[in-house]
Amino acid sequence: MKTLKKVPLAFLAIILVSGCGPQFVDIKENSQNVRVANESDVSTCTIKGENTVRITGYAERISEYTERDLLQLSRNAAVEQGGNTIVMTDNPEKGRGTQSATFLVYQCN
Numbered sequence: 001m002k003t004l005k006k007v008p009l010a011f012l013a014i015i016l017v018s019g020c021g022p023q024f025v026d027i028k029e030n031s032q033n034v035r036v037a038n039e040s041d042v043s044t045c046t047i048k049g050e051n052t053v054r055i056t057g058y059a060e061r062i063s064e065y066t067e068r069d070l071l072q073l074s075r076n077a078a079v080e081q082g083g084n085t086i087v088m089t090d091n092p093e094k095g096r097g098t099q100s101a102t103f104l105v106y107q108c109n
Contacts, residue, residue: 025055025072034075035085035108042087045108050089051077054100066099074103081105 053073055066074086083105090102 025069026076027072028076028079030079031072031075033084034078036071036075037085037087037106037108039087042085042104042106042108045085045106048078048083048105048107049081050102050104051081051086052100052102053077054098056098070099070101074101074105078103078105083107 051074053070055069055073070091071086074088078084078086085106085108086103087106088101088103091100
């Protein structure tokens with residue numbers, strides 16, 4: 001009987017732990033073609049706009065997953081804005097539970 005009580009607790013622990021792993025952001029068509037660049041790389045490009053992306057509930061996440069998801073969200077937005085290159089200009093909430101970043105979007109040849 002004691003073993004049966006442990007099974008639901010173990011199952012609950014697995015669910016909780018799996019929720020702390022990497023979350024996947026939808027990858028929009030053509031977003032894989034959007035390049036991440038530095039300001040010095042876009043001097044001959046045409047600016048298409050700016051986007052600010054935000055993810056919440058990431059306090060326990062590994063920073064590389066958080067950064068990857070912010071970049072993917074910006075790539076998705078860049079496709080909608082007609083750009084093929086993004087440059088991060090601000091990351092004001094770095095290290096807090098809610099993560100956001102602002103990117104400039106460019107069209108480069």
